[in-house]
Amino acid sequence: MDTDVGALTVIFTEFYYWITVALMFLIHVGFCMYEVGASRRKNHMHTLMKNSMLIPLVTITWFLFGWWIYWAFAGGPGITGGIGHPVDFASASYPWSREMGPNLGADGLGGRITGVFWAAFLLFAWTAASIVSGAVIERIRSFAFWMFAIMIGSVTWSIDAAWGWSYSGWMVELLGYHDAYASGVIHAIAGGTALGILVVLGPRLGKFRDDGTPRDILPHNPWLVCIGLFLIYTGFWGFYVACNVPLATTGYIDGQLIGATQTATTIYLTPTTLSAITVNFLMSLSGGMLVGYMVSKGDAFWTYSGGLAGIITASAGNDLYHPIQALIIGGIGTYLMYKLHYWVERTFKIDDAVGAVAVHGYAGFIGVVIAGFVLWGHPSSPYEGFAAITPWGQFAGAIIMFWVLGFVPAWVLAKILASMNLLRIPREIELLGLDFASAREREAAQHDVIAAKKAMV
Amino acid sequence: MSTTPIDTWAVDLADVTYIYPWVGSEVAMVVLAVVLWLAWHVWQVKFENKTYEEELAKYGTDEHLKKGVEEH
Numbered sequence: 001m002d003t004d005v006g007a008l009t010v011i012f013t014e015f016y017y018w019i020t021v022a023l024m025f026l027i028h029v030g031f032c033m034y035e036v037g038a039s040r041r042k043n044h045m046h047t048l049m050k051n052s053m054l055i056p057l058v059t060i061t062w063f064l065f066g067w068w069i070y071w072a073f074a075g076g077p078g079i080t081g082g083i084g085h086p087v088d089f090a091s092a093s094y095p096w097s098r099e100m101g102p103n104l105g106a107d108g109l110g111g112r113i114t115g116v117f118w119a120a121f122l123l124f125a126w127t128a129a130s131i132v133s134g135a136v137i138e139r140i141r142s143f144a145f146w147m148f149a150i151m152i153g154s155v156t157w158s159i160d161a162a163w164g165w166s167y168s169g170w171m172v173e174l175l176g177y178h179d180a181y182a183s184g185v186i187h188a189i190a191g192g193t194a195l196g197i198l199v200v201l202g203p204r205l206g207k208f209r210d211d212g213t214p215r216d217i218l219p220h221n222p223w224l225v226c227i228g229l230f231l232i233y234t235g236f237w238g239f240y241v242a243c244n245v246p247l248a249t250t251g252y253i254d255g256q257l258i259g260a261t262q263t264a265t266t267i268y269l270t271p272t273t274l275s276a277i278t279v280n281f282l283m284s285l286s287g288g289m290l291v292g293y294m295v296s297k298g299d300a301f302w303t304y305s306g307g308l309a310g311i312i313t314a315s316a317g318n319d320l321y322h323p324i325q326a327l328i329i330g331g332i333g334t335y336l337m338y339k340l341h342y343w344v345e346r347t348f349k350i351d352d353a354v355g356a357v358a359v360h361g362y363a364g365f366i367g368v369v370i371a372g373f374v375l376w377g378h379p380s381s382p383y384e385g386f387a388a389i390t391p392w393g394q395f396a397g398a399i400i401m402f403w404v405l406g407f408v409p410a411w412v413l414a415k416i417l418a419s420m421n422l423l424r425i426p427r428e429i430e431l432l433g434l435d436f437a438s439a440r441e442r443e444a445a446q447h448d449v450i451a452a453k454k455a456m457v
Numbered sequence: 458m459s460t461t462p463i464d465t466w467a468v469d470l471a472d473v474t475y476i477y478p479w480v481g482s483e484v485a486m487v488v489l490a491v492v493l494w495l496a497w498h499v500w501q502v503k504f505e506n507k508t509y510e511e512e513l514a515k516y517g518t519d520e521h522l523k524k525g526v527e528e529h
Contacts, residue, residue: 250470255466256465256466256467256468257466257467257468257469257470258467258468258469258470259469259470259471259472260471261469261470261471263470270466271466271470271473271476272476290497293501294497294500294501297504297508298504298508320461320476320477320478321477321478322477322478322479322483322486324486324487324489324490325477325478325479325486327490328489328490328493331493374460374478375460375461375478376458376459376460377458377459377460377461377464378459378460378461378463378464378478379459379463379464379465379466381466382466384467388459388464
């Protein structure tokens, strides 16, 4: 901050990430609307609170240990390096570190911009947990969901980001893993987590007939669901922007890149532009919406969900794709995830209330794999010795995201909670509706007021 | 070998221009995009017409029309 240009760069970077946090708040407004709309009326307030309370819980745990995991685990640890590999930002990330408080002592990480960078990552953590929330509505215990929210929000997504969404992650170095806008590191892991829970949690009462065919449990407010999705699109702009580093010199990157040119980069410190991701976001959204509309015969929910799946599919490579490639990749991912959703529902009797496993999990997985072919041979990193992007590296990465860090830990935790009778709400509560008691209290309060007014007439 | 013009970042960034896959195929991609866009419209207009026909076949009776008129 001791030169005008240095000061402007620091303040600009700080403000850049701050804006993304404010925009990403809209993702969570959208998720609340979407889940409340998707639930039946008799469950909608509980659904709102179940999703809302992940906010303080993931925030606290992100502060206490999530942020540290991201900086500590890039090397595995034990795969390419120990705890804190390669440059030890981990010690500045302990919750007791002085660097976690307001700090004028340095310009970059560990100094002035720590807080906004922490906050941007926190909003990604909220997003991972919120994705899971929709799939399990109307029958999961709040306690159980909040355990899963902390697990994915502050542990497993932080590990996956350390491994595959950092400039020094071992998956980038050894597999050439490339996932610029988080197809795998947020969406596939969240979809895998949701599936791991759903397999143990079981379907909502009445979802499947005796012959195994599914019934449609319709949303109580389909309009609210779609506007919620539209708000998620809006907040997703903040997500995309937050995934980039706004401005870096080749000196700052300190890899093989040389010269005086400055550039925006991905989290991997590979060059890209904000313009590229702006156009590709819009084109992959459009591919997803067009295919979503077609494949669902104009269904509003699947058209809006298709748009989201389109963005998610193309996200792994949207820093590099040509806009028409982003359009087509978005469309392909949407088609495949829609078909897979219904196949899994029919074949395995999985009740995913909002299609979260498909829109996020399958689309994210497919997006990571597609990037392996479309970006084959492109260097994953500006650092020497890092692998190039390949189909097998991306496939291995997708498996790690969806299954190893997504499905398996969630399934294990679900089994533990189920064994303690802490996973699913009591059957009678499910039949009554989660809001039954509060609805009766509301009626009593209304009658009380009406009776008082009648006495005045 | 790389699908993009970049197979290493050991370069002077001042020399880097296009970074997307298959530079040179832009015209082909545009043709494909135009074909897909127009095909979507062809599918959509047929689907919409078919939907109206089916709905009228099922609900086009006087009884349903009277009910429909009374709904806001």
